Amino acid sequence: MRVLIAEDDPLLGDALQAGLRQRGFDADWVRDGIAAELALAADTFVAVVLDLGLPRLDGLRLLSRARARGVKLPVLVLTARDAVADRVKGFDTGADDYVVKPVDLDELAARLRALVRRSRGDPAPVLELGGLRVDPAARTVSYRGRPVELQAREFNLLQEFMLNAGRVLSREQIEGRLYAWGEEVESNAVEVHVHHLRKKLAPELIRTVRGVGYVMPRDQGSG
């Protein structure tokens, strides 16, 4: 799950990025409103952590502009402004959650997971499909009752497939959601990860749509 952090404070931004990465997110960090707006246009994030006091473009203005443009991403406002009026304004401008600094990183990660779940229309914290069970909070996977060990990137990929079950994901989409900017991506990285997932779980879980991408069918047969 790739999230965007818009925070101008260098130490806090750094900590949010590192902390969310520790908790299984891919986190990109921008330091001002304009950069955040550009990043949002790329549509590779599942959620945004937004500071309000951003240079160049204030967080609330950025938010209202993004909502006006039709951006539906869950947005968690993380700010020092704690007045009720500020909170109300934040929600009314389009925030999905409002957290006053300082925040516990575990709580922040949990809130982000909840926001993402709700935005997918599936409030269950554990993803289940066929015999597959993925717990994003604990970052554990089991298949037909048997625990499966996955690498971080494989877990993230599986999570993307489950969150988008029934939808075909192109290789570019997958790369965008798995890798931060500037990260070197081997040309066949996605194929390799898919291959590993099929081997560790079951080959029929992920289907290849030739020339388009991959899909995890919604109704997994029992066999």
Add this chain to the structure above:
Amino acid sequence: MARRSIRRELLLVLLTAVAVTWVATVIVSYVDARHELDELLDAHLAQSASLLVAQVGRETDEIDVEHAPQLHRYGRRVAFQFWENGTVLRLHSANAPSSRLSPTMDGFSDVDLEGKRWRVFSGWDADRHFLVQVGERLEVRDEVVTKIAKNLLWPLLVALPALGLLIWAGISRATRPLRLLHRQLEGRAPDNLAALNLGEAPAEVAPLVASLNRLFDQVRVSMDNERRFTADAAHELRTPLAALRAQAQVARGAGVDAERVRALDNVIAGCDRAAHLVDQMLTLARLEPAGFRAAFEACDLRELARGEIAAIVPAALAKSIEVELASGSPAFISGDAPLLRILLRNLLDNAVRYSPSHTAVRVRVGEADARAFATITDQGPGVARDERERLGQRFHRVLGTQASGTGLGLSIAKRIAQIHGATITFDDPAAGSGLEVTVSFARRVEAPSRVLA
């Protein structure tokens, strides 16, 4: 002890004054009336005597010692004797004794007769044959004068209470604005600093009300400042604290040592930053009160700059920034040396903080016209013209900068400049990019006003 009351005091003073004046008037009138009455009645006595001499002298042959009839009830109080050769009593009033009324043979005399006091006039006829003595009881005069005095005094007894009531009512009316003021102030919430409104306050109360309203205004401004500062400070402290907490949490959850060490380094940097922020906030808060008192003395701006440059050089060198002081002569101003050091330190700190590596910060100190100035020029990114106006606003940081300033340095510098009546201006440097900050002081011999608004 009962509190002094204007009403009671005024009432007492006024009534005492009225009574004393009145009584004094009565005494003067009494003395005066007595004197006039004496003259008048003495004249009457003398007149009666001469009348007697004229009337009776011719008829004495026919009358023996005779009792003259009493014709009026006051007659008892007047007596006369008619003596031939001063030795033979020829005629006298019924109430006169047979001995002479007065031993004095000529003019006025006061005598005691049978326990009563008499005023007696003695006179002779033209031949000095007959002596006439006419006496009058002195108590008559006392009665008359006492009556006059009484008549003057009794209205006072009636008037004093009436006057007292009138004065009381008048004072009550006059002090109504004070009671109104009291009512408006009483039960006022501490944060209610609205202006008092007494309508048409009298001349004695209007300045009090105006002063109070002015005070309310000042308190409101300073409370607003305080409130804004507290709100700003809470806001500005939250982010560094959030960073500290998050970095600490990252350190705890770090999988590899390198990550943990990096996060812990960030925690230390964050603590330093928070400490610096708190220092700056305290400095500003100390300078903030409207009546801040600075201790002015003669200071050499150049010497102060030299000291502050020396202090910042290590930090500058760590960023490969050179700091230099252009040659020149001392520039004396009247100022508060510790405050001026803080001012220069903040300007230098900003210059070094926002300068990229391998650049120079140049400081010039000098005198021009009637002013002394210090100019600090950096080769950093500079500040856009329309942005310069907002420099020095509390917690305002220049956008797009990576440096982690507190946003308070320039506020502090501006406040210190204000205390010194100095100005801070921002210009483009003569060449290249950067910012040129000049703080300019009037070179006054005497200190500027010590209490600053």
